[in-house]
Amino acid sequence: VELFMDAATPSANPSPAEPSVSPASNAASGGALTFSDRLFLLLLILTLVGVAWVGRLSYQEGLKTETIKRHGEAWLSALQHVHEQRQTAQGEPAACRRQANEGSPANTWQACHEALLQTELGSLRNPFRDEPLSFIDACQPGQAASVGAMVIKRVDPNPPGSASPVNIVGMSPDTSLDQPRQMQVKVCDRGGYAISIGELTF
Numbered sequence: 001v002e003l004f005m006d007a008a009t010p011s012a013n014p015s016p017a018e019p020s021v022s023p024a025s026n027a028a029s030g031g032a033l034t035f036s037d038r039l040f041l042l043l044l045i046l047t048l049v050g051v052a053w054v055g056r057l058s059y060q061e062g063l064k065t066e067t068i069k070r071h072g073e074a075w076l077s078a079l080q081h082v083h084e085q086r087q088t089a090q091g092e093p094a095a096c097r098r099q100a101n102e103g104s105p106a107n108t109w110q111a112c113h114e115a116l117l118q119t120e121l122g123s124l125r126n127p128f129r130d131e132p133l134s135f136i137d138a139c140q141p142g143q144a145a146s147v148g149a150m151v152i153k154r155v156d157p158n159p160p161g162s163a164s165p166v167n168i169v170g171m172s173p174d175t176s177l178d179q180p181r182q183m184q185v186k187v188c189d190r191g192g193y194a195i196s197i198g199e200l201t202f
Contacts, residue, residue: 063127064148065195068127068187068195069197071124071187072150072185072186072187072195075121075197076197078116078121079202082096082112082202083180083200086098086177093118095107095111095115097177098178107176107178108173108175109172109174110174113135113173126147128190133148133149133150134148136149136188137153137169138170138194139186139187139193140192141192143192146192147189147191149187149188150185150186151170151184151185151194152170152171152183152185152186153169153183154170154171154184156181166182171183182201183202184196
C-alpha cells in the first residue's frame, strides 16, 4: 500500500516550466529594420529619383530638338514659297526678287534675309537658349555658338574637271539672287551637330 501511495503522490520538486514567448514579442524583435536595411532603402529611393530626373531631362531635350527641327522646316517652307513668288515682278517680299526694279542691280541675300525676319519667321526662338534664332555658316560640334543655330548654305557647281562637282558654302550677305541656286537648310542640335532639314532651289 505504501508503495502504491508513493507512486501516486506528485513529486515535491516539479521541473520548472518553459518560459512562454508571445508572438507579439517575436514580431517586435524580428521586424525591426537594421542599419543595412535602412541604407538599402535609402539607396533604392535615391536611385528611383535619379532615374526619374534623368528621364525628365531627356524628354525635355527631345522636345527642344523637335522644336528646332520644326523651325528649320518653317524656314524651308517659307523659302520654297518665296521662290515661287519671286519668279514674277510682283513677288513678295520685294527684297527677295531677282532685282528690285527693271534695270536695277540684283538683290542680295542680306536684304532678302532681313525682309524674311520681318515676317513670322522673326518670332522663332532658339529653344535651347530662349533667344532669337542665330544663323551661322556651319554647325560645329562642341561649340556653344552652334547650339540651336540655323544654317543656310548654297550649293555652287565647280568647274568641269574639279575633284568635287559642287562647292557647299554658307550664304554670305553679298550672295546675289540674280539666278536660281541650290540651297540647303540645316539646324544644329544640343551638341552642335547638324540635322539636315532639306534642299530647295531659290
